[in-house]
Amino acid sequence: MVFGAVAGEEQGLYGSTFMAQTYRNASVNVEAMLDNDIAGASVGDKGQKDPYTIRLFAQGTLPNGTESAARAATRLVIGGENDSPARELARYSNEVAANGATGMNVAIIYRLDRYLRGGDHSSFLSAGYAAIRFTEPNENFAHQHQDVRVENGTQYGDLAEFVDYDFTARVAKVNMATMWSLANAPGMVRNVSVNAMTLSNDSEFYWAASNETGLAGYEVVWRPTTAPLWTHVVPVGNVNTAKVPLSKDNVIFGVRSVGSNGYKSPAVIPFPVS
Numbered sequence: 337m338v339f340g341a342v343a344g345e346e347q348g349l350y351g352s353t354f355m356a357q358t359y360r361n362a363s364v365n366v367e368a369m370l371d372n373d374i375a376g377a378s379v380g381d382k383g384q385k386d387p388y389t390i391r392l393f394a395q396g397t398l399p400n401g402t403e404s405a406a407r408a409a410t411r412l413v414i415g416g417e418n419d420s421p422a423r424e425l426a427r428y429s430n431e432v433a434a435n436g437a438t439g440m441n442v443a444i445i446y447r448l449d450r451y452l453r454g455g456d457h458s459s460f461l462s463a464g465y466a467a468i469r470f471t472e473p474n475e476n477f478a479h480q481h482q483d484v485r486v487e488n489g490t491q492y493g494d495l496a497e498f499v500d501y502d503f504t505a506r507v508a509k510v511n512m513a514t515m516w517s518l519a520n521a522p523g524m525v526r527n528v529s530v531n532a533m534t535l536s537n538d539s540e541f542y543w544a545a546s547n548e549t550g551l552a553g554y555e556v557v558w559r560p561t562t563a564p565l566w567t568h569v570v571p572v573g574n575v576n577t578a579k580v581p582l583s584k585d586n587v588i589f590g591v592r593s594v595g596s597n598g599y600k601s602p603a604v605i606p607f608p609v610s
Contacts, residue, residue, distance in 0.1 A: 337515055345373075345456055346481070352456030356463035368425050368518055368602075369467035370511055371457035378503040380474025387503045389441045390510055393469040394426035395448040395461060402464040410607055415561060418446070419588060419605040421466035427565055428602040429468065433513035440506045443473065444564065450475075466602075470507060521599035522551045525591045530584055532608030539584040541606050543591055545576040552596040556580055557603050558587045566590065566603065 342351025359366050378387035396417050398408065411417060426444045434442040449455055449469060460467035476498070484493030523546065531540040541556060553574040557566040571594070572578040580589075590603030 337519055342456055349454070349456055349459045352459035353462075356459040356465065359465075360463040366460065366465045367524065368514075369457060369460040369465055370429075370514060371455050371460075371467060371469040372507065372511065373455045373469060374471050374475060374480060375507050376499045376504045377472050377476065377479065378474070378500040379476065379498075381476040381478060382474075384474040386473040387500060388439060388506070389443050389473045390507050391443050391445050391471045391473055392426050392429060393445045393447060393449050393457075393471065394420075394422045396420050396423060396446060399462045402462070407607070414605075414608065415588065416605050416607075419590070421602075422461065422468055424590070424602045424604065425466045426468050428517070429510070429514040430565060432517040433510040435513075438506055438509040438513055440510050442510060470510070472503075472507075517599055518602075520595065520597060521601045522546065522548050522593040522595045524601045525554065525593050525604045528591045528604045528606045529609045530589065530606035532584075537583045538579050538581050539589060540577070540579045541589070541591060542577045542609070543604075543606075546593070548593075550595045550597065552594050554578070555592050555594055555600065557590045557592060558582065561586075561588055 340355060342355055344350030345352065356369075375390065379385050398420055403411070423444075423446070430442040430444055434440060448458065448461075450471070455469050457467035457469045478490055478492050479494050479498050482492040482494070484495065486492070525543045526546075527542075527544040529542050531542070543554070551574065554572050556570045556572055556578055557568065558570075558580075559565065559567040570578075570580055578591075588605065590605050592603040593601045
């Protein structure tokens, strides 16, 4: 795990771009990047209060150049545009971090960022990594990107008096729950595919076997195409192929690894082999 602070975000994502490209140039396998930007207050500009929710922004379509044209076309054909690595990471964070231990609701937002805004997670997405952004649920724009001043009775500026420290601590718990779960789980499953060579109402999957220490086996997960989160789990053991008596035409499937410690990786959707 790497905890990083980068410079030059407002000037053009200089620090995060340098960091992401340094990792990419060294062929470092970055499983996930969590960006926390504007995540310290729970009260909006109209007095809205939601101290137990953190928004999580996750992009669907992958940035140009991070996926081959053929694979991008196939992703659209199979309905995988909502199952980018970033959105699988978002589902994972929701699954492991929206609970009583953190005291938080993780509200997944299906877009890269807010309107007219951007953040350092974009640099990692452009480098081909799964990256998401955490941002407070109700923003007060008078407290962002402002010179400190009082104007017409309104206090402007990013001041300590506007920080909700209990909220910030809960946001930190969401981050740590996500990072801890990722760090203790086996690596994500590689080369996941689904048999598309014959017409069948069964679904047969294949993936690369792993000899990772602590790997207990795998699970096939699925959900209705309109559901935001995984709804069903089928344990299949420590194998590299599995057949499920359910049509691949009707649901979205994924495969994830399971450790002997019970921790699970984010799911990976299968692409067809034919």
